[in-house]
Amino acid sequence: MIAITAATGTTGRHVLRALSSAGHEVRALVHSDRRLDEARSYGAREAVVADLTRPDELTAALKGCDAVVHIGPPMHPREITMGQNVLDAAKQAGVGHVLLMSVTHPQVEPLLNHQSKLAVERHLLTSRLPFTILQPMHYMQNVDVADCLRTGVFRLPYSLDRPLSFVDLADVGEVAATVLADPAKHLWATYELCGTDTLTGHDIARVLTEAGGTSVRAEQVDVRDILPKGAPDYTVDGFIRLATHYDRYGLLGNPNVLRRLLDREPTTLAQYARRELG
Numbered sequence: 001m002i003a004i005t006a007a008t009g010t011t012g013r014h015v016l017r018a019l020s021s022a023g024h025e026v027r028a029l030v031h032s033d034r035r036l037d038e039a040r041s042y043g044a045r046e047a048v049v050a051d052l053t054r055p056d057e058l059t060a061a062l063k064g065c066d067a068v069v070h071i072g073p074p075m076h077p078r079e080i081t082m083g084q085n086v087l088d089a090a091k092q093a094g095v096g097h098v099l100l101m102s103v104t105h106p107q108v109e110p111l112l113n114h115q116s117k118l119a120v121e122r123h124l125l126t127s128r129l130p131f132t133i134l135q136p137m138h139y140m141q142n143v144d145v146a147d148c149l150r151t152g153v154f155r156l157p158y159s160l161d162r163p164l165s166f167v168d169l170a171d172v173g174e175v176a177a178t179v180l181a182d183p184a185k186h187l188w189a190t191y192e193l194c195g196t197d198t199l200t201g202h203d204i205a206r207v208l209t210e211a212g213g214t215s216v217r218a219e220q221v222d223v224r225d226i227l228p229k230g231a232p233d234y235t236v237d238g239f240i241r242l243a244t245h246y247d248r249y250g251l252l253g254n255p256n257v258l259r260r261l262l263d264r265e266p267t268t269l270a271q272y273a274r275r276e277l278g
Contacts, residue, residue: 002180003027003062003095005052005086006071007044008035010141011101011169015069016042018173024180029061052082058089067097067180072120075113077234083120087127097183098131099176100124104165104192104253106135110245112238132179132186137167137194137253140269143204145276149212157223157239158247160201165253167195168267175261194253195266204269211273 002019006012007028019026020043027046028039039047050061052073062068070086072079083100090098106118124131148154172193179186199207201218208216223243227236245251258266267275 001025001027001046001065002067002069003029003065004044004069004071005029005050006031006073007039007047008042009071009073010139011071011136011172013042014141014169014173015071015101015176016044016173018170018177019069019180020044022177022181024177027061027065029058052085053078055085055089058085059092062089062093062095065093065095067099067183068095069099069101069176069180070120071101072116075235075238076116077232079113079116080119083116084123087120087124087129091127091129096130097180097187098124098127098129099179100131100133102133102135104135104137104194104251108245108251110241112234112241130183130187132183132188133190134172134175134179135190135192136169136172137165137192138251140166140168140195140267140272143208143269143273145208145212145273148205148208148216149214149277152214152216154201154205154208154216154218155221155226156201156218157221157226157243160218160220162247162250163198163200163203163252164246164250165194165198166269167193167253167258168272171195171258171262171267175258178261191257191261192253193258193261194255195258195268196255197269198252199269207269208273211270212277 025045028044029050036047050057102117106114108114205216205218
């Protein structure tokens with residue numbers, strides 16, 4: 001049995017589907033009763049409610065599991081505490097392998113979400129738990145293909161001329177399933193997962209135009225205009241830092257590791273867009 005935290009989030013549901021499709025039995029950990037049926041719809045054999053801020057609940061939720069996939073909540077002020085709690089509970093529950101979802105270049109200190117991921121990585125490295133760390137790049141799933149084609153606009157909160165690398169979450173899920181099919185082969189490994197595309201905002205708009213047959217233009221907007229209403233200050237600060245860093249430096253990675261793990265070429269943004277359009 002493989003446990004997965006944040007099982008119904010953007011990352012979690014892709015990983016959950018991949019694990020289920022590969023034949024793994026999955027126990028989904030969700031934060032409320034409302035998410036139980038959703039987790040089962042993604043392929044979870046079991047679904048339980050567990051508060052990642054309560055170690056006692058986590059130890060019980062992880063009992064009997066051979067491995068745990070931990071996905072930290074993005075831009076959450078208690079992400080470090082949650083990650084440490086999951087790792088401590090995994091040790092107490094006798095879990096044999098931890099697959100940690102981190103981020104490419106967690107050492108980029110100005111980014112709050114990277115700081116949190118690095119702190120959890122550090123805790124894992126000193127936990128004595130067998131582990132594999134995945135460091136995925138900026139997700140293609142952040143591009144809402146249908147909405148861009150409907151509105152004719154692709155919006156970004158940073159420079160439209162700054163290139164970024166991307167990865168398809170379906171590829172990330174496939175790697176997770178591969179690692180957990182033979183954990184011993186991937187012990188102590190840290191894998192940067194990056195696709196072959198390095199694109200500016202203008203490049204993305206062009207790809208969407210070609211994929212959908214409808215003109216899409218790129219538009220730069222203020223990051224505050226696309227934040228969820230009522231977002232806590234920590235989240236607002238995190239996204240402002242992220243947009244500022246991307247505007248100045250972008251975020252780039254290399255596809256060789258992902259290519260080797262998939263044993264094929266990584267999914268391109270054009271392929272992702274066509275898949276989203278059915």
